[in-house]
Amino acid sequence: MQISELGEFGLIDHLTSTIKLENASSLVGIGDDCAVLDCSGQKRTVVTTDMLMEGIHFDLVYTPFKHLGYKSAMVNLSDIYAMGGTPRQLVVSVAMDRRITVKALEDFYDGLRLACERHHVDLVGGDTTSSITGLAISITAIGEVLPYDGETEVRPILRSGAKDTDLVCVSGNLGAAYLGLQLMEREKQIYLSQLREAEQKGKAESVVFEPDFAGKEYLLERFLKPEARRDIIEALRKTGVHPTSMMDISDGLSSELLHICKASNCGCRIFEERIPIDYQTAVTAEEFNLNVYTCALNGGEDYELLFTVPLTDHDRVAALDDVKIIGHITRPELGAQLVTRDGNEFALQAQGWNQGEQ
Amino acid sequence: MQISELGEFGLIDHLTSTIKLENASSLVGIGDDCAVLDCSGQKRTVVTTDMLMEGIHFDLVYTPFKHLGYKSAMVNLSDIYAMGGTPRQLVVSVAMDRRITVKALEDFYDGLRLACERHHVDLVGGDTTSSITGLAISITAIGEVLPYDGETEVRPILRSGAKDTDLVCVSGNLGAAYLGLQLMEREKQIYLSQLREAEQKGKAESVVFEPDFAGKEYLLERFLKPEARRDIIEALRKTGVHPTSMMDISDGLSSELLHICKASNCGCRIFEERIPIDYQTAVTAEEFNLNVYTCALNGGEDYELLFTVPLTDHDRVAALDDVKIIGHITRPELGAQLVTRDGNEFALQAQGWNQGEQ
Numbered sequence: 001m002q003i004s005e006l007g008e009f010g011l012i013d014h015l016t017s018t019i020k021l022e023n024a025s026s027l028v029g030i031g032d033d034c035a036v037l038d039c040s041g042q043k044r045t046v047v048t049t050d051m052l053m054e055g056i057h058f059d060l061v062y063t064p065f066k067h068l069g070y071k072s073a074m075v076n077l078s079d080i081y082a083m084g085g086t087p088r089q090l091v092v093s094v095a096m097d098r099r100i101t102v103k104a105l106e107d108f109y110d111g112l113r114l115a116c117e118r119h120h121v122d123l124v125g126g127d128t129t130s131s132i133t134g135l136a137i138s139i140t141a142i143g144e145v146l147p148y149d150g151e152t153e154v155r156p157i158l159r160s161g162a163k164d165t166d167l168v169c170v171s172g173n174l175g176a177a178y179l180g181l182q183l184m185e186r187e188k189q190i191y192l193s194q195l196r197e198a199e200q201k202g203k204a205e206s207v208v209f210e211p212d213f214a215g216k217e218y219l220l221e222r223f224l225k226p227e228a229r230r231d232i233i234e235a236l237r238k239t240g241v242h243p244t245s246m247m248d249i250s251d252g253l254s255s256e257l258l259h260i261c262k263a264s265n266c267g268c269r270i271f272e273e274r275i276p277i278d279y280q281t282a283v284t285a286e287e288f289n290l291n292v293y294t295c296a297l298n299g300g301e302d303y304e305l306l307f308t309v310p311l312t313d314h315d316r317v318a319a320l321d322d323v324k325i326i327g328h329i330t331r332p333e334l335g336a337q338l339v340t341r342d343g344n345e346f347a348l349q350a351q352g353w354n355q356g357e358q
Numbered sequence: 359m360q361i362s363e364l365g366e367f368g369l370i371d372h373l374t375s376t377i378k379l380e381n382a383s384s385l386v387g388i389g390d391d392c393a394v395l396d397c398s399g400q401k402r403t404v405v406t407t408d409m410l411m412e413g414i415h416f417d418l419v420y421t422p423f424k425h426l427g428y429k430s431a432m433v434n435l436s437d438i439y440a441m442g443g444t445p446r447q448l449v450v451s452v453a454m455d456r457r458i459t460v461k462a463l464e465d466f467y468d469g470l471r472l473a474c475e476r477h478h479v480d481l482v483g484g485d486t487t488s489s490i491t492g493l494a495i496s497i498t499a500i501g502e503v504l505p506y507d508g509e510t511e512v513r514p515i516l517r518s519g520a521k522d523t524d525l526v527c528v529s530g531n532l533g534a535a536y537l538g539l540q541l542m543e544r545e546k547q548i549y550l551s552q553l554r555e556a557e558q559k560g561k562a563e564s565v566v567f568e569p570d571f572a573g574k575e576y577l578l579e580r581f582l583k584p585e586a587r588r589d590i591i592e593a594l595r596k597t598g599v600h601p602t603s604m605m606d607i608s609d610g611l612s613s614e615l616l617h618i619c620k621a622s623n624c625g626c627r628i629f630e631e632r633i634p635i636d637y638q639t640a641v642t643a644e645e646f647n648l649n650v651y652t653c654a655l656n657g658g659e660d661y662e663l664l665f666t667v668p669l670t671d672h673d674r675v676a677a678l679d680d681v682k683i684i685g686h687i688t689r690p691e692l693g694a695q696l697v698t699r700d701g702n703e704f705a706l707q708a709q710g711w712n713q714g715e716q
Contacts, residue, residue, distance in 0.1 A: 039397030
């Protein structure tokens with residue numbers, strides 16, 4: 001079905017008719033000028049927004065619409081968790097050109113909905129509009145930060161609270177999403193060259209391309225379907241550990257460490273050998289002739305959490321599942337340093353996504 | 359200066375360094391994963407989002423960047439007022455391609471800032487990214503609805519509260535923005551044809567085009583620099599009039615009336631002769647051979663308020679400046695009807711912006 005058959009309002013009705021509100025704070029959802037929220041009580045509201053542009057943040061050649069919806073939601077939820085918050089509501093805007101079918105948008109909304117369900121988030125509003133040049137997605141997420149059990153003060157976790165001697169921790173493992181992207185780019189190039197060859201022979205329609213991703217599913221999933229780390233925030237609350245600073249890793253570990261050092265006016269020492277790397281990531285980096293630590297430091301899109309905790313919390317953090325201590329915070333004049341496996345030290349440099357250029 | 363010289367984070371710092379927070383509820387602004395808001399107290403939070411795409415919602419040939427920033431903010435603030443709310447915070451995402459200079463973005467932010475200052479709104483976050491295909495802007499605005507003086511219940515004004523016999527009111531006048539757009543489109547075509555002619559003679563650079571807008575400044579301003587009607591919301595509060603339903607007029611009066619009728623399960627009777635039209639709008643419609651009431655009903659982008667009030671509030675509403683009663687709400691089976699000047703009746707039809715096609 002073409003979108004023009006439904007019209008803008010028909011389309012919105014069609015895509016949003018099954019959306020149910022789950023949170024007590026979501027009073028009015030889609031369908032009015034604004035959503036209405038009840039944010040009263042002992043808490044803080046947190047708000048984040050992210051824009052995803054076709055050709056910069058995603059490539060429709062290898063990104064299924066359902067994954068795109070899921071990931072678009074997830075990158076925003078990840079920012080809410082990175083404040084120590086719980087996401088509650090989401091508004092989504094989509095601008096699309098004539099290639100986008102109703103089925104594609106349904107898949108996109110299915111992905112959005114799945115992400116929302118898993119994280120108990122309500123989709124409360126949005127905007128659906130045309131584009132003359134490709135797909136653009138903009139999502140704003142709203143969450144709340146509650147006091148820890150038994151406390152009265154609400155403390156959102158900012159980037160600016162890291163202190164000298166704090167431990168630097170990351171969740172999960174790094175570099176996997178970047179290698180997932182490399183895999184898909186490689187297969188895309190193979191596909192395009194087969195297509196060109198077949199076109200020259202006038203047989204373009206004969207190309208049946210089977211990408212070769214055997215054994216690499218984990219890396220693809222890390223790139224296409226990242227999972228925001230709600231579990232880590234819950235585990236930290238459960239153990240009563242208050243991180244002094246936190247960010248999610250979207251641009252790359254190096255870039256995020258530099259953000260924390262700048263915002264907190266501190267330095268850091270990170271040990272290369274402690275950076276968590278999945279086995280598949282290491283194997284695939286070697287296949288691509290890439291240094292796996294460079295992938296982990298600069299690859300980005302892992303959506304893991306980077307945070308600092310007081311040294312006195314060492315044992316409680318060390319006991320957490322899927323969290324690794326990779327270094328410590330230092331005085332600002334020492335800079336942000338990486339200690340390599342062979343004992344050399346280098347200043348960390350941000351080489352993450354910058355203006356969409358990796 | 360080119361954006362690539364500053365880099366993403368340098369650019370964000372550059373654009374946002376002078377932003378100050380004005381509202382007590384804005385605890386943390388730009389620079390972290392999320393903005394942090396204090397939304398506690400006896401009120402409701404309202405959230406709206408709008409996306410503006412180059413080639414669909416604006417044309418950079420005749421839209422100065424400062425106006426674009428101002429208008430992008432204003433269309434969102436207008437949605438907050440349309441709930442009976444007061445805007446407090448705004449997050450803005452901009453995706454831009456290589457044509458966009460730092461100066462252009464500065465102008466855009468100047469416009470945003472001016473809109474925010476006039477409406478006492480804090481810019482608390484956003485996303486700046488690349489686009490391969492034109493400029494995309496997405497803004498989310500957050501506001502609060504407070505109880506009326508002397509009341510304890512908070513009542514956001516939805517679309518769904520209109521009742522049989524309610525009066526239908528609009529603020530300001532309609533159709534002006536649409537004619538402003540027609541004027542600019544006309545001058546653009548003249549410019550492009552002069553350019554083509556000069557190009558054929560190899561003298562493209564000799565074209566010095568002076569658009570002819572004499573006496574039409576009001577119409578241009580209505581299109582390029584609309585003003586959200588904070589004053590109307592304040593006046594209604596002052597007189598103690600609670601509208602039963604409200605919307606802002608972005609797609610056109612017909613379209614918005616149909617939304618209210620659908621959401622409230624009612625009909626309406628609107629009198630053509632009561633629709634407020636500015637003198638300049640009438641004169642210019644005639645120049646373009648357009649029916650001025652068609653412009654007012656279907657033109658859109660006026661960002662005036664459309665609302666309904668109980669019949670018992672007639673005298674209080676009639677006494678308000680810049681508000682006009684244009685008809686009344688009826689039972690649903692009577693439909694949404696327009697009574698023309700010559701006494702004929704027609705069913706209202708939505709012919710506003712639909713998927714960017716007017």
